[in-house]
Amino acid sequence: MGDEQPRVAIVTGGSGGIGRAVVERLAADGMSVVVHYAGNEERATQTVRSVTGQGGSAVAVAADVAEPAQVRALFDEAERRLGGVDVVVNTAGIMLLAPLAELDVADFDRMHRTNVRGAFLVSQQAAERLRPGGALINFSSSVVRLAQPTYGAYAATKGAVEAMTLILARELRGRDVTVNAVAPGPTATPLFLDGKDQQTIDHLASLPPLQRLGRPDDIAETVAFLAGPARWVNGQVIHTNGGIV
Template sequence: MTRVAVVTGGSRGIGRAVALRLASDGQAVVIAYGHSSSAADAVVAEIADKGGQAVAVRADVADETAVAALFDAAEQQFGGVDVVVHAAGVMVLSPLADIDLDELDRMHRTNIRGTFVVDREATRRIRSGGAIVNFSTSITRLSAPTYSAYAASKAAVEAISPILAKELRGRDITVNAVAPGPTATDLFLDGKDAATIERTAKMNPMERLGTPEDIAEVVASLAGPARWINGQTIYVNGGVA
């Protein structure tokens, strides 16, 4: 039986790399996107060109009705759901003293409420043998200035994931969080000058930025063969500390 994966934020960046990797591993993929239908359709076309199966569905991850419809679409198109990768997220950077509280609310709506909404629907739909992979960030350990609000929202994800893993006892469903370090995506690169990017790249012993494919490799393992990893946060950052 073909495994079926729902990937939120699957039209760009790390989510896109995850969708492509899971499809290459033989999973049917439902790509949830928030804004750009053209970007999502391009990922679907790329998967189809390589012989895989994929569809794109627009969904606000913090809207429970939209997320229920997303899972309905997965079940109608492919017969069920085995893997949920919640990669959708918002990052707003600011010193705490200057934080725009409306921006804080917007980020927490997607990053915290969105995780609850997506994970809640996943627990109701996902089949035995399945996996839930949430996304945190290595910045929860690095404690860099201007990241307080973003780090706080992702620390919540790290708290949610192991508790949900325990709540799913007896169902053979794993729940883990992946915490990337600096990764060469639009989300990370936007607004940074070349010197900042180079300095950041050298923070880890590998002396480079991560790639979306580096992160997707770990997600693919958690979404497939790595059944004995459960309730963990996996830091995928080249050794930055």
């Protein structure tokens, strides 16, 4: 047993608020983690240092998740440096908010490029590369069900992610690979809190019966469950939001 190699995880958007919490949690569970980043190398390097400083194993790799060759190269690098891929967590995404009638079409296209095309390309590579016993965890959002004003175009991208996730789970019959999505509610990350006044934050924190905002660690806990012991959870969307919906 002592000679077994650690399981290997790729976390896209791994230097962001939720992404970083996922990286640190999976590393604490004994996985070697590829910290994917798009542009902020310094933040990715800090995430790797945080993991290695705790005795874990992590490497940072850059890629544009919407470019097929770069996504393939990301998985190639994981296999080359760490030996294979067992878990893929796709947290990379952008959120641009406006009423549907006022949203700039360029912003609509930007979100679809990263959130939908990116999830599609990462899921394709995961379907091809994940070893038996593996798990793909995509990211949706509770706003798909909450139907909040200004979130229409963003929620549409996450609805697309849910559809691809649920169908891919069934297409991978016989592979011993699970495919699920996590749908966080309001979560206290810098990206989420930016631009919101205290009254808005307090209102959002009051929505769940548990009467607080989610924390990145709350989301990472669900990801760790799906990535590890949850072998009988497959083709599901897990709403991790404290009971809002």
